[in-house]
Amino acid sequence: MQRVLIRSIFKLSNQHATKPYLLQQHQQEARINSISCYYCVYSSKRGQQENDGWGKSKRHFISLLTLGIGLGGIGTAYILAKEVSALEKTATNNDTHENWHKERRTDLPTYKQEQITKHDTLEKRVWVTYGVGVYDITEFIPKHPGSDKIMLGAGSAIDPFWHIYQQHNNKEILTLLESYRIGNLDKADEVSTEDMGSPWGNEPKRHPLLKPASERPFNAEPPLSLLAENFLTPNEFFYVRNHLPVPVIDAEGYELDIEIEESDTTRSFTLEEIKKLPKVTVTAAVMCGGNRRSEMTEVKPVKGLSWSGGAVGNAKWSGAKLRDILLAMGVESDEKRHVIFEGCDLDPTSHPYGASIPLSKAMDERGDVILAYEMNGETINRDHGFPLRAIVPGTVGARNVKWLSRIIISDSESSSHWQQNDYKGFSPSTDWDTVDFTKSPAIQAMPVTSAICSPSQGEKVQIVNGCINVKGYAWSGGGRRIVRVDLTSDGGETWHVAELEQEDLPDGRHYGWSLWSAKLPVPSGCKQVEIWSKAVDSAYNTQPESFKYTWNLRGVLSNAYHRVKVEIE
CATH class of the missing domain: 2.60.40.650 (Immunoglobulin-like)
Known part of the structure; x- marks a missing residue:
């Protein structure tokens, strides 16, 4: 029987296919930030219909489990459990949670990959594999706002995704995942990620005073006591908010594409061309939408990184006005269209981090939206968007997209997860069973x-x-x-x-x-x-x-x- 190996095929998505500046890295780590994981073709015939075994499970859960399939914006998975069975009795004799998905459970049946592959829709029930474990996650998917991303892994392995989103590898998440386990993967079909390399091998060095809220992706804030010491936050103490691995970009080969959808107009700018445009400087605070979340958690648990009050910083940003560039391209302001920003940081499905703002903000002479290449008079560093990031003054940090790759003038908002299914506010009575992300607008300006x-x-x-x-x-x-x-x-x-x-x-x-x-x-x-x-x-x-x-x-x-x-x- 054929042994199936998930191989890391480093492939840029269509909109990044002409971005050679992303590939100027050492061979082992070169294309980590544009990974797409492709699966071997199975040549064997489908097996007979199997019993999914879900009805035997007595574990009941509410809310959601984020499997991390393209969901770097939310970052960590959570389920609020009504009841968690004593997994130690049924899961494994190995009490180390990191090994649960590596151990075979004698109390559960074994499934071949060809059987698992059939379970790729809600109607057929959604199965995934992790290590040697087989999991039925059907009950959770309808409750999760990122279900479209999760379905990308339906009927296959989540190993390559969790290879990127390593914040899931903690006892709480792995315990909850194990509760969905229904079987073991046939030995002939075991998955490996050994040839994928580390997507985190090129992370920049950070100041040791930064307190991590998560290590991978790296998110950290300075001690609160430091923030009031300087009107301009020193670059090394500025909070870091990353949703994905930090891309390595060759500034000499860098290009920014700007597209106008209705006219099919596209223009590419090198970094040097942008630097030749009139330079403006704007003092702007950038604040994460989840700043001070840890205080709200004291009322009732919430989903997200546990920031204190340090997920904010104030800096002088220098660069070219986006308005000037758009005017030169013939763009006229209106109240209907949007400006979509896409970064060079890609998830395992080659989708970039993306967000959008109203076109009227970008075209407002007083809006001061800039394409920044300097921060406090210095070349902007990698954690903060080198070589170019959007600075949208007065707007939540999530719209200040780093490592800009593409800007699109569109009739629609960004379709990205972080625009549509995250960074939105709801009523205190809305929970994960009743939330509808289409009913709430994306956060733009932050409250006082x-x-x-x-x-x-x-x-x-x-x-x-x-x-x-x-x-x-x-x-x-x-x-x-x-x-x-x-x-x-x-x-x-x-x-x-x-x-x-x-x-x-x-x-x-x-x-x-x-x-x-x-x-x-x-x-x-x-x-x-x-x-x-x-x-x-x-x-x-x-x-x-x-x-x-x-x-x-x-x-x-x-x-x-x-x-x-x-x-x-």
């Missing part, structure tokens, strides 16, 4: 927020003249200026206004953050106080008091009062 950077949670502080020193940051999306930051140490009985450090720019173009500081009076005789901060922007929007009423299943738009408890020495 603030965070206390110093003192930190649990820190011992000294009172000087009846006050403690407090400092932090505040920001509002859409270019709205911060007009006030209010602080209290007595549960809101009295409020004190902080001093602001901010640029002197007109409202509507106030894209950078504001740093604030105050000498905050504290009640006498207290051994512990809780500091609250709330910011107010130029539209007099202010932060909500509690996360309880703004909770959402993805943990985005987390902007309730920031609260820090400190000990008084």
Whole structure:
């Protein structure tokens, strides 16, 4: 019988097929960022109809399991379990969770790949393999917003996808996956990823002070105490948000394609051509849509990276105005079309990270959307989008696409997972059984927020003249200026206004953050106080008091009062 091996065939998708700059790497690691995994053809005949065994399972689950098939935006898989069986009794004698999918279970039947391949639709039930395990994931798929991506692995192996999304290899996720197990893969059909190399072999070096929220893909934030020290966040301390492996790009061969769908017009720009265009500099804060998610999780668990308040940074970005380029190509502004950004970072199916913004934002003279090649006066580094990234001031970080490969003027929004099925807000009563991502618009401008950077949670502080020193940051999306930051140490009985450090720019173009500081009076005789901060922007929007009423299943738009408890020495 034929032994089936998943081989790593490094192939660029159609829109990246003329991008040789992506291939200037060492042979072993060259095309990792454009992997497509192709499967060997099975020559044997289909086996007879088998019993799927699902009815024998008594494990019940709600919500979702993200298998990581092209879903770098969500990153980690979750299921909220109603009941998890004692897997140690039934799964394996090996108590190391990393080996469960490598061990054969004597209590379960063995299936040939030709049997598994037949289970590639919901009607036939969806089976996948991982290692030597066979899993029926049918019940979970209708509840998951990325089911279109998950179906790419239906009837085959998820090994190559998890080779990319290694954040799934933890005990919680592997335990939950094992609960879906219905059998073992025939030895003749075992899958291997040994010839795939590591997609993470070319990751850039990072500053050790960055605290990882996930290692692969790398996502990290600086200690909150550092953020209020500099109006412009040092590049090495700027938070990192990656959805996929960081691509290696040859700047000399780099080209950016800009397409206008309705006229079939396409123009390619080298990096040097873009640098010859008028250079503009914009101060803009970039904030992850999930910043401060860890605080919302305290109300009820949410799905996503557990960011504290450090998934934000403020920088001076320099580059060419996108508006100037589009005008030169004959594009006229309107309220209907969209600008789609695509990156050079590709998932295992060769689909790029993508996002879009309204064309009206890109064409607005005051919108200040730029194609940036410098960050704080230095060449932008790899983690932050070298050689070119979109900076969309006042807009959620997810739309500031890095490693730009293609820009499309389109009648439709980006069809990418991260535009359609992620980075959207919902009612606190919406759960993973009822969510409909088509009913909510993609986040663009972020709401007003603030965070206390110093003192930190649990820190011992000294009172000087009846006050403690407090400092932090505040920001509002859409270019709205911060007009006030209010602080209290007595549960809101009295409020004190902080001093602001901010640029002197007109409202509507106030894209950078504001740093604030105050000498905050504290009640006498207290051994512990809780500091609250709330910011107010130029539209007099202010932060909500509690996360309880703004909770959402993805943990985005987390902007309730920031609260820090400190000990008084």
